Amino acid sequence: MAFTMGFNFLLLLAMAATNLLSLYHLSSTFQSPKPSPPVPIHIPQHLLRHLNDIRATINHLTASTSDSKRTSPVPHDLILHSQVAPIASSCHRHPYLLRRYMNYTPFSTCPYDLDLQETLILNGCHPLPRRRCFSKTPPKPTSSLPLNPFPTALPDSSVIWTKYSCKSFACLLQNNPIDFDLNARRSSLLKYASELDLPVNRFMQLAKSANSVIRLGIDIGGGTGTFAALMKIFYNVTMLTTTLNVNAPYSEAVAARGLVPLHVPLQQRLPVFDGTMDLVRCGRAVNRWIPLPVMEFMFYDVDRVLRGGGYLWLDRFFSKAMDLEEVYEPMIGKLGYKKVKWAVANKTDPSGLKNGEVYLTAVLQKPVSR
Template sequence: MNYTPFSRCPSDLHLAESLILRGCHPLPRRRCFSPTTTPQTTPHKTHIFDDISRFLSYKSDLDLPIPQLLQIANTPLRLVLDVGAGAGAFAAAMKVRNITVLSTTMNLGTPNNEAAAQRGLIPLHVPLQQRFPVFDGVVDLVRCGHGVNRWIPMMALEFLLYDVDRVLRSGGYFWLDHFFSKGVDLQKVYTPLIGKLGYKKVKWATGNKTDSKNGEVYLTALLQKPVMR
């Protein structure tokens, strides 16, 4: 990236995200200044106030409303990691309950990080295949949303699952929220992969993906990490 030293930095978000998605983190900028955000560059309110009601209501067995989640956990949730969080709707719903949520999110043409920050949330600009920037065994709950699905290469998905295990505390919970795949793959590939973690099944619900043309199904699973191995 070319720029005049001690001047305004040109935007490198597209290049930076391309590198991050390939596992290469850009070096810190040297001797140029980040532009000041103006009203024209702030996220539109539709990105900031996305729908949080889906985390509060029960429509099918695939749903796990936050009140039910907290009742099932039966232990205080202090620190939560939301993987593939978008603009942070889940974190916003948890914030009113005084629960801290770290949200991993990429922009990819949509100002998700800016929207999450404007809601007073904590956006972590990291891709799915990166080691989580969180210490070992300190997270009470890890949620993986719609960003974690069958299009992730198997090696990357296995890496993600074992990094979830790394950051979860003993007895912590892993929530796979509306994971979708082909029905046969869920039975033969993904269920055995998830089973390798050795977690207790607290909730395991499947249902047909209504807009699918390839026989895809949804899985919502709440799993508990063993207290001792």
């Protein structure tokens, strides 16, 4: 009996050992092979930079820093806006300014911080976040505004700015007559004194002879809006004027004349739909001081908004003579536009003589179809 029990015990141990060896063998035989290392995916550098910009923006919006300038918490409305709308990636380079801009009291009067806004805009932080506050209005608003875009005087009752030494349009006229003498600017756009000049009526004749209808347009860097005013009163053409209040309240002056100011920098995409404009005019704001990539993108954005057969008008664009021949003319030529007018002459002021600069006045027509 004892022998039988011992034998059965040995058989049980042998069976258990066999099962253990079988399980070990199966686990080693059917073990999944090690995965091969992943094939690296090439990501273009510009996408990496853009992703890094976005990450940095999110970090600045959601994390506190030890910087003495940034010890205050992130304004609640900045975080709220970042959750409902995109914020330009360039804002991450100026988080302190962005926080100042969004550090206000909701549902009250907005701070009058135009300098801060334009600093952010010119550094690429545009469009700016929206704010839940009320815009400032004049203490004694005028009972009527001029319907004529060439009034004898712009209404000082609409003035709300505080950052300029001049506190009235009358003061601006006295101290800056080149920009704020509306009649002087008007006459300069109607006269023909040299081959660089293109009076408004002459341009409209050129368009009419080509069976082109001019109804809508944009004046880039149009100052106080005199070109838009002329097109409105003489030809019933609606012109938008891009403005920035650099050293003077140009946007307020444009609006006081019953015209539309677009508060946008040159590097921003024009805020109008594709193929809708009959004319885009580039005034004195467009010149050789603009970085070449910005200017090239601007020309192609002009092409985007122009309809087939529309016109690009460069009014006294200036650059060095060599640069015009080697850089700007080839850049403009890539658009494939028809040259309606192309006039070049020396820039004879002290800066022009010193730097060997020339003026270019050109009217170019976009192909009707591509």
